[in-house]
Each structure stands twice: as C-alpha cells, then as structure tokens.
Amino acid sequence: MANSSSITHFLLLPLPGTRQLQLLHFCLFLAIYLAALLGNGLIISTIAWDHHLHTPMYFFLLNLAMLDMGSISTTIPKSMANSLSNTMDISYAGCAAQVFFVFFLLTAEYFLLTAMSYDRYIAICRPLHYETLLGSRVCLHLAAAAWACGFLYALLHTANTFSLPLCQGNVVDQFFCEVPQILKLSCSTSYLRELWLIVASVCLAFVCFVLIVVSYVQIFRAVLRIPSQQGRHKAFATCLPHLVVVSLFTSTGSIAYLKSSSISSPSLDVVVSVLYSVVPPAVNPLIYSLRNRELKDALSKLIPGCFQKQ
Secondary structure (H helix, E strand, C coil), X not given: CCCCCCCCEEEXXXXXXXXXXXXXXXXHHHHHHHHHHHXXXXXXXXXXXXXXXXXXXXXXXXXXXXXXXXXXXXXXXXXXXXXXXXXXXXXXXXXXXXXXXXXXXXXXXXXXXXXXXXXXXXXXXXXXXXXXXXXXXXXXHHHHHHHHHHHHHHHHHHHHHCCCCECCCCEECCCCCCHHXXXXXXXXXXXXXXXXXXXXXXXXXXXXXXXXXXXXXXXHHHHHCCCCHHHHHHHHHHHHHHHHHHHHHHHHHHHHHHXXXXXXXXXXXXXXXXXXXXXXXXXXXXXXXXXXXXHHHHHHHHCCXXXXXX
C-alpha cells in the first residue's frame, strides 16, 4: 500500500502491443501535434499581422488558437516521449501540472466558444447593434473572464485531487494524467468532494452548450430568411462544423468524467480522451480558416501562394 506522500511518480498507460505499434502511436501523435501547431500558429500570426482582422470575431479566434496550442501541448508531447523511449513514467509534479493545465485550457476554451457563439448571434441577428454590444472593452472582458474562470477551476480541481490520499498504486490508465483515473487510486471517501465538483462542472458545461445551441438556432432562423441560396449555404457551412466540434467536445468530455466504472475499459477511455483533448485543437484551424475568405486572403498575403484565389 502506498499513500500520496510516498508517491514520487505515476505510470501512464502505454499503447498495448508490439514496439512497432508504439512507434506507430508516436508517428500518429507527432503528425497530429505538428498539424495543430502549424494550423493554430498560422491563425495567430495572420490575425496579429493583418490589422483588417482586428475585429471581435478574430480576437476571439486568436484566443481560441492560443488555447488550442496550449491544450494539445499539455498532453501529447509527454505521451510521444514515453512511446519513443518505451517508458511510462511521469513525475508527481508533472502529473499535477498536466491536470492543472488540462482543466485550465479546456475550461477556458469552452467558455470562449460560448462567447464566440454570442458574437456570431449578434453579428447575424442584430447587426445594427454589433458595435454597441461587442465593443473592444466587452470583448476583452469576455476573453479575460474565460481565461480567469479556467484558471480558478483548474486551481480548485488540482488542489482537491492531489490532496486526496492515494493508496491504490500509481498506475494511471490513460495516456495523460486525467482526474477520473487518479480518483480510482484514492483510498478515501473524500474523493466524493472532487466527484461533486466534476458533476457541477459538467452541469455548467451543459448550460454553456445550451446557450451555444440557442444562439445557433436563432442564427439558423435568420439565415433561412436570406433570399440567396449561396448565402444560406455559406452560413450553414460555417456554423455547422462549429456545432459539431462543440457537441463532440461536450459529449466526450462528459462521458470521460461521468461514466460508470462498470462500462470503463482502457481502450474506451483512451478513445474518449483523444476525442475531447486532441481532436478539437487539431480540427479547429481547418474549421475556422479554410472556410473563412478573409482569413484565407490575409494568409495568402502573409505567405504568398499559400492559397489560390478562387
């Protein structure tokens, strides 16, 4: 039996199978990671460089790209390093840092996605009031609130999780330090405190999801009144992928943190965690850049020949 004070490191779940499969896991994660860094990095550079993109929508997109780069950099590099070196170790401090930054960045991202849906609602449904309702000060306050709420949530969850006595070993059945997996190591009923915090967090996330859906319902109703079929198609093509990513983020995150241990398995846990922690940062640049004419034009000026004029 071990307690939390005697644990100096944790063992992360390795990819089962041969050494060749572990190297395949490394190559796959490396490709996803580089694509996410490149896509989000280009979005950040383009918006910062082109003053025509200094508007509320692109200000939120800049923040989203920074959060995406941070969140995917929190989980994937350590997993890749372990696969390459054929080890499972992560230090106690490293595990705590992963928990903190995963909560911090993903929570802030979700609040920011809610603010972005509000931005699109005002722009499409109440365009005459756009400058009044979403001035620069309001945008700064919304973004700062998203980052601050993420920080406070992360601090609360991390402190609560790592204050629990751990006596069920140090093996974390996940490719990064995830709170539900760490709670399985607890030998005290005090883990219920963290469980209730998780439930409250998921409920808050659901409220944000409802607000996002309501915003887009209003947007779709306004779009359907657009006489041009091309205009309707463009609006739907922009909004629907965002809703898909938000829905995937919400559903898989809820499953990861609320599912019963009776239906849990290492393979299922890994798949669900990849869907909420790896997929959104990798696909968000595609959703918000390839479907955005202004961003593509600015990017073509920043990197000549990057996009062909259509």
